[in-house]
Amino acid sequence: MTQPENTPNYLELIRERGSGALDKKMGIEILEASPERLVGRMPVEGNTQPIGLLHGGANVVLAESLGSIGTQLNAGPNRRIVGVDINATHHKSAMSGYVTGVATAVSIGKTLCVYEVVITNEQGQRTCSARITCMILAER
Template structure:
């Protein structure tokens, strides 16, 4: 379920060129929880496995979108820290990321992102902290 605030935000800003290149789609967007998918195909490393950096792109996108929803459409968001642990490879289909807020503050928001393959197996766990910049 995508809320109206999300729809208005993305009408104004768009989804971003990298998200489009990676094939990221947002399925759910609500305060404190964002769900999105990304295809494995087109986002692999030379061995045919989902590239670890692609997992990080998905994680950063979900955390940034969640922070944007929390902060409001007139605030700018930047990631200041991200890390990822890759548990299992993905070679086909879609991966799904679920971002859950750890902390939603006035200037910093932290998220845990769990990425799973189509079999429901956890392939990656990431954590991102985003900074909400002051209005200028």
């Protein structure tokens, strides 16, 4: 898919800025990015409970990372963003491979952004549904 002219290369912007320490520890990789839609994946291995299932908190980290990145892309480089609310419903467990999160903007505003995040396993089955709200702080 080619980008329209004058549209920033959001993946390149993300790569230039780098990922946070937690995203690195979790193995989160951003595959597609724009303020309206983000896709990322995360390995199950290394992010499990003692019994071998993907930890529910790992799903929440993936969802918050995607929503936060989308909000930052909307806010621009001179404004900071913070997550103010997140919730997640876990539908199915994952024991191996990768899970993929697709964050779709519900609302993109000047001070608040809301994303719905659907996380699926490698078979395309929904494992988690999440919603994240981020606040865009005033420019400093």
